[in-house]
Amino acid sequence: MTRVCPKCGSDQIRSAALHAHDGVRRMLLYAPLRCRECRHRFWVFSPLKPLLLLAGVGALIGVTTWFALNQHPAAMPATHVPDSLPHTRAAQGDAEAQLQLGLRYAEGDGVIQNNKEAAKWFALAARQGLAEAQYQYGLALLEGRGVVQDYRAAFSWLEKPAQRGYAKAQYSLGELYRYGTGTAIDKARAYLWFNLAAAQGVDAAAKARDSLVWQLKPEQIAAMQEEARQMSHNAAAPAAAPD
Structure with a gap:
């Protein structure tokens, strides 16, 4: 079923990240989405979430029971979670990684949404000549998102790309x-x-x-x-x- 943005009607929809303030009910029963056009964030009911929650509770009970029956504190193997965020490459000066990190902070994609962090990474990539980063940094300056609003600087950065x-x-x-x-x-x-x-x-x-x-x-x-x-x-x- 095609999802559309309730704000602008666009069908350019992507998954969005959960935020700490979203509330337990939404986290358990709904899925967050974000419009690529207007960046509006909204929720849709997810029928799979209650099933996954029940399955997770069942698995937790099973593991707890297994430990109790064996009566020893066997350590569970550590699960390696790959770092999908381009922090390392961005910190090393990779302009494309800096742009991607800025976009993730701007949208709250896999991280807590933070306009100041987004503007910082956009600025670093923009100074390396990346057109999309120059555009995003120009918009941040124009709207005062994460930086002090500066129309003249915004004009200068938008003019470059x-x-x-x-x-x-x-x-x-x-x-x-x-x-x-x-x-x-x-x-x-x-x-x-x-x-x-x-x-x-x-x-x-x-x-x-x-x-x-x-x-x-x-x-x-x-x-x-x-x-x-x-x-x-x-x-x-x-x-x-x-x-």
Whole structure:
């Protein structure tokens, strides 16, 4: 059965981590999910959980009984739990691991959700030039998540991946130009970045671009369209060059 987000209606749903404050009833009977689009966290009833709980209680009783009957404190073998979090690689400077760790702290995926930790790892990976990390760190600065809100710094970090062709950053940069956040209002530049993001399939960017058409002169639109074509051509040129 396809799950949809009750907040935005998206079907891009993933499992979410349990939090200490979720409560025993939810932990025992429900499963946490998170929307990939709006990051809304919600719960669905999990019919398997009561069965697993009963099975676990039965297993515990069986083990306890076995120890009592044998009348000796035999030590159970230690269970090795693999460390699935990329802490070691991140601490050693691996930018991709730093990004993944930041995303996990931002979403509470396998760890307690912590915006400050998320921003710290995003910043480390961003300084190594990772486009997604620069985008995430820019958003953290823009929204004040785990860091002091700083519009100008947010603009600077979002501009870096946008210029390299990162579609989500291009859309965000268009919004900053559109409303004058961290920079002066420039509807023509907003149109440019929306146009670039829309060309990569960002639907919201296409709608935002079209909403600006009536606010610009024809020559401004033509100039921005030409600049967008030139930027796209320059970005594609290295990939198209022969070996």
